[in-house]
Amino acid sequence: MKAIVLLGHHVNDRLIRLGYITRFLIQILLQSGTCLLRPRLVLREIYFIGVQSLIIILVSGMFIGLVLGLQMYDTLQRFGSGEGVGTVVALALVRELGPVLSALLFASRAGTAVTAEIGLMKATEQLSAMEMMAIEPIARVIAPRFWAGIISLPLLTSMFNVMGITGGYLVAVPLLGVDEGIFWSNMQSSVDFSNDVLNGAIKSVVFAVAVILIAVFEGYNSPPTAEGVSNSTTRAVVTSSLSILALDFVLTAFMFRGI
Amino acid sequence: MNRTIMDIWVGIFVAIGIAATVFISLRVANLLSSTSAATYQVHAEFNNIGGLKVRAPVKSAGVLVGRVTDISLDTVTYMALVTMDLEQQYSFSIDTSASILTSGLLGEQYVGLEIGGEEQKLQQNDKIMLTSSAMVLESLISEFMFNKAGESK
Numbered sequence: 522m523k524a525i526v527l528l529g530h531h532v533n534d535r536l537i538r539l540g541y542i543t544r545f546l547i548q549i550l551l552q553s554g555t556c557l558l559r560p561r562l563v564l565r566e567i568y569f570i571g572v573q574s575l576i577i578i579l580v581s582g583m584f585i586g587l588v589l590g591l592q593m594y595d596t597l598q599r600f601g602s603g604e605g606v607g608t609v610v611a612l613a614l615v616r617e618l619g620p621v622l623s624a625l626l627f628a629s630r631a632g633t634a635v636t637a638e639i640g641l642m643k644a645t646e647q648l649s650a651m652e653m654m655a656i657e658p659i660a661r662v663i664a665p666r667f668w669a670g671i672i673s674l675p676l677l678t679s680m681f682n683v684m685g686i687t688g689g690y691l692v693a694v695p696l697l698g699v700d701e702g703i704f705w706s707n708m709q710s711s712v713d714f715s716n717d718v719l720n721g722a723i724k725s726v727v728f729a730v731a732v733i734l735i736a737v738f739e740g741y742n743s744p745p746t747a748e749g750v751s752n753s754t755t756r757a758v759v760t761s762s763l764s765i766l767a768l769d770f771v772l773t774a775f776m777f778r779g780i
Numbered sequence: 781m782n783r784t785i786m787d788i789w790v791g792i793f794v795a796i797g798i799a800a801t802v803f804i805s806l807r808v809a810n811l812l813s814s815t816s817a818a819t820y821q822v823h824a825e826f827n828n829i830g831g832l833k834v835r836a837p838v839k840s841a842g843v844l845v846g847r848v849t850d851i852s853l854d855t856v857t858y859m860a861l862v863t864m865d866l867e868q869q870y871s872f873s874i875d876t877s878a879s880i881l882t883s884g885l886l887g888e889q890y891v892g893l894e895i896g897g898e899e900q901k902l903q904q905n906d907k908i909m910l911t912s913s914a915m916v917l918e919s920l921i922s923e924f925m926f927n928k929a930g931e932s933k
Contacts, residue, residue: 564786565786567790567794568786568789568790568793571790571793572789572790572793575793611808615808615809672794673793675797676793676794676796676797676798676800676801677797679797679801679804680796680797680800682800682804683800683803683804686804686808705807708808709807709808709809709810710810712808712809712810713809714809714810714811717809718804718805718808718809722801
């Protein structure tokens with residue numbers, strides 16, 4: 522009996538949070554007018570969210586590409602098709618690894634910063650102070666961060682893919698001696714624009730919405746204590762990482778079923 | 781932080797992002813060359829298409845001349861109706877034959893066109909009359925085994 526009560530309580534709790542976050546999203550969208558009127562607010566957040574995530578995204582992309590190239594070449598070589606390494610690296614990056622890994626990195630690099638910042642603003646009563654001055658904190662603080670995240674992550678994903686493919690190229694062509702022309706032409710003949718590149722871009726936009734929405738939501742709802750902020754930050758990373766992986770499975774099942 | 785420096789960084793960031801997207805579209809997915817040519821549509825009916833898929837290449841003498849755009853079953857004749865787009869710059873005689881071939885022993889299947897001798901050319905929505913079906917490995921093996929069984933008696 523106790524177990525059933527506990528189960529019901531947990532399910533109810535999750536459902537209430539889901540409804541709450543949906544209403545929060547609608548509220549952000551309704552109050553996004555300020556961002557259009559004052560684009561500098563968004564610009565400032567793109568600097569903190571996007572530009573400052575550049576290094577980690579570029580370096581990880583490069584290493585993922587290098588490792589992928591090495592491993593794939595080793596296996597493909599056994600079947601006498603080492604030239605296919607370009608295809609494998611490009612497809613793996615554009616379809617799956619690019620969107621998922623850059624979203625995970627983005628969640629841990631930028632998502633946590635946003636959650637902690639908003640949580641601290643709440644703990645130090647800056648949000649209440651804004652409300653006192655008749656400034657809507659959602660329009661002034663939350664919405665710019667939300668839109669900056671949605672603009673930044675797809676761009677970061679593109680860069681991640683390019684760095685990964687460059688890494689694969691560096692391993693395959695100068696190091697392992699795959700012919701350069703065959704490397705690119707194999708890649709070009711099997712990567713399709715609408716099936717692969719566009720679907721990857723859609724994925725990264727969806728992940729951006731999930732990550733940044735969870736980040737601002739957790740920050741906005743964190744208990745105004747030091748412990749509360751730290752708990753919220755942890756929960757933001759865990760929730761957004763899990764939802765990235767779950768969403769990725771759902772999106773892949775829809776996008777690549779027929780191919 | 782200085783406003784202009786921040787602006788410059790955001791500008792660089794967005795520019796790199798757009799450049800990366802363009803690079804992926806053009807260099808990796810080869811967007812321009814795949815959609816530029818004008819095409820015309822022809823149909824062909826096959827007894828069995830094996831594992832042919834939509835977007836499979838159509839080749840003549842090994843050169844890519846078009847792509848399969850649609851595959852459906854003709855409910856009158858119960859044959860597979862394959863629609864393909866051929867590039868306008870290549871014209872084929874009206875008695876061209878189409879066959880479903882496999883690249884390599886276990887590779888992807890594609891449509892191979894072999895030119896005939898007629899003067900008249902294939903036009904939009906024409907039908908290729910001479911077709912030969914896909915080689916289905918299972919039926920070949922079973923045929924071979926039945927023949928072997930027949931011999932031993």
